[in-house]
Amino acid sequence: MIIAVGGGKGGTGKTVIAVNLAVYLANRNHKVALVDLDVDNPCTYTLLKADLRIVSHVYSFKPKIIEDKCSLCGKCVENCPLHALVLIPGKKLLFIETLCEGCGNCIIVCPQQAIVEGRSLLGKIMAGEYNNLKLVVGELKPGERKSDEVIDATLNYALKVFNNYDYIILDIPPGTGRGVYQAFKPADLIVAVTEPTMLGLHDLIKLSKLIYSMKKKWIAVINKYGLPGGIYSKLKAFLEDKGVKYLLVPYDLNLVKAYMNGKTVIMEYPETESSKAIINLGEKIEKGEF
Helix, strand or coil: CEEEEECCCCCCCHHHHHHHHHHHHHHCCCCEEEEECCCCCCCHHHHHCCCCEEEEEEEEEEEEECCCCCCCCCHHHHCCCCCCEEEECCCEEEECHHHCCCCCHHHHHCCCCCEEEEEEEEEEEEEEEECCEEEEEEEECCCCCCHHHHHHHHHHHHHHHCCCCCEEEEECCCCCCHHHHHHHCCCCEEEEEECCCHHHHHHHHHHHHHHHHCCCCEEEEEEEECCCCCCHHHHHHHHHHHCCCEEEEECCHHHHHHHHCCCCHHHHCCCCHHHHHHHHHHHHHHCCCC
């Protein structure tokens, strides 16, 4: 079963839910893999104190210009949709790597075959383990923008390596962009983690539109439940109107303490209300109640 843990906005606690859920299921003797697809800021491994090793690098296409062949005709410049190629008439063809998205149009249109395929390092895929829990982490190279390609590569690696596992838990980046869409595609269940704020509700509504467009099964987790001033009635009204099951994870200083110390709350403080709520989520998933 593939479970994608996402959230419309950052800071709702999706990584905490994903990591603790994965640890719970692994402790129940299931074969579990946790896959960190939040490649701009991966942090699952910090909660598990896992040592990671690089298993693969992720590369992207970039044009390599053979200046001796280039006639400076400007065809590649005319057909570059993001203006990553700039022609200085009669002098030089310039390539601005940070603007290139690797479409390859320049290779196709060049009449002199003066552009060939090169590659640029985008990021890396790392692997490790915590007890009997397997961990895969994608990380974007600092300064790069193509997070979607690193997400795709990390996801494909994990699905290939762990295709016979009982559970694959995907920690999804915030938002509703292409990377999130790609990560949701293989999911059997989406766990949408939200918080009791107007912004949390706003982004949950946006996320739900993506989920419905993909015809995916989903549940919601209202994290930080009990914070003063929370919009609990509005959140519940939205979810009940949509017929979506939801669970409550109480705001708990022990969870905060565990997070600050780089630990999982279900292992450090198993008797607290937040820990019991996450365990309840895991039990319901095991029983197939979602």
